[in-house]
Amino acid sequence: MLDTAAVFAAGVAAGCINAIVGSGSLITFPTLVALGYPPVVANVSNNIGLVTGNVSGVYGYRRELKGQRDRLLRLGTASLIGAVTGGLLLLTLPPEAFDIIVPGLIAIAVVLVIVQPRLQRWVLARREGHSAHGGAWLWLGVLGAGVYGGYFGAAQGVILIAMLAIALDDDLQALNATKNVLSSVVNGAAAVLFTLMWAFGSTEVSWMAVLLIALGSGVGGLIGAKVGRRFPPAVLRGVIVAVGVAAIVNLVG
Template structure:
């Protein structure tokens, strides 16, 4: 690896770490970068996943205050995310990923739609009341909605462990539609859940297929993403909900374009 290539990977890791904290889909920066530099899809995916863990941890810490009061529901959501992450990581190692990657653009588009229309759906469901009220908050969800959230978190955990591009966008979209949580709270929950999936997938990769890890790539992405997570957390907490949703749409559309280009 040349110095120039190392600098490119380090920079990509920084941007991915920052984007992941604020929106999600940082993988759409680092994964294609690694492919362009000649790494195989499996090595790029596995090494990228492990490298982004540091950014997730610093980003989650930066949003720790947005998680206050969600301890009860997190005791349900975290196991669902972790089980999904294990399932997805194992599937990545035993199944070809071409078929799954073909549907990623559709999943990202679905996530964008959920984020865009989520507030309107929340207001309609709440009878016109402000989504910021306690109606439909995670702590007060009906059994049916809570089940839907848990199933969704598990399935997105599978997706995150398998490939993970824009998992954060999909989680934000899921909770925007099914709950009336504030966007900043949803972002904090998204950071914790996606980080949990990344950690458990990384452990699974290390235990089952350590030969798929390029440690130089991991170190460069980890260094960049960890710093990016710190910067992203400081910036993200100061952004308005409307701006955050706009960023999700812009980055989500860019992610779709990037995925379509790399699927050709």
Template structure:
């Protein structure tokens, strides 16, 4: 690998780590770079997943104060995400690429609809429910499990999906659920990465370069992103999500 190529991967890792800390979809930065450098799609996806894991947990650490608000949800939702990610990673190894191209844009679009409608949906739910912590019900567990399957399969915009689900079913405070999202996404990516490592489809040099960059980007994204008002963060989420859809259907 040439020095310029290594620098491109490292820079993409920094950008992806920052985007993942704020929203998710950092994969849409690093994955195309690996493809452009000649890595096969499955290898590029696996290497990218392995590389972005450290950045997810760096971002989660930056949001540790917000995570503490919903600490009780970490075990059930983390377990659901892990179980889903195992299934999704195995699907990646056996399903054709055409399936991915057809399904993923639909899922991202659904997540964006949830983000845009979130304030209205939250007000509607508040009128129908009592005050206090919302229970960990089967709808929430099932939604996080489904997001985990998606994350294990590809992972681009996993954060958008999780923010859409958590923002409606857990809390209207996007900064609080963003911290929770970083941990859940990190767990899903970790499990998927372990499956890819066991399958022997990881290119380790680009994975390591992305890992170094994603940690730096995750720290920066968490440091500055947690200061954003909900309205601004929601705008960023929609912008990134729309970019993801456009790039994947173009």
């Protein structure tokens, strides 16, 4: 029962954080690993479970999405291609590669979370005069973020919001809504791929973990979209960093 409560609570926290910042996997993934799930199983189950939270976050930001149809279609294709590529890399590379690569990815994600306020100020000063769609460089950047998200994905949202704010001249709340949609495309595409591979016996999934994270993140996504903006950002970053460091220690220990 304690394990069940821990996974559900981690899902709520991740859904809330993903709607606001985009680092929720740094809560759920380490929780699953700490409870004894193999890293690849934890990553796959976590990815599938967080789709509900992504969708609820998009719903919560639906007002900010008005007028973004063309942008979302253009950038969504990059997210889709990247997600499938990253998911295939996860499933085809040996598990030993995941054990080596993921601590480094978590470390990068933790650093991005720490520097987010300074990064945000930097990108705000450089947003003027950019195209409505960001051009080819933004498309390629979103593609790369999709590969990262399909393979692991912690702090994918931080990467996306930074690129969007640099390339697009728009309100940050609107860009956060765009980020939520693109993250949903990545997680959703990877989740479909992982489910198909599970059906063919090519990967393992803990469906109990998926269910608990899905329920928790669905609730958390709505909370994050409605009231999460009121939470002190420093507190959220502190929790994310602490969990991320704990995950690195657990994985390399």
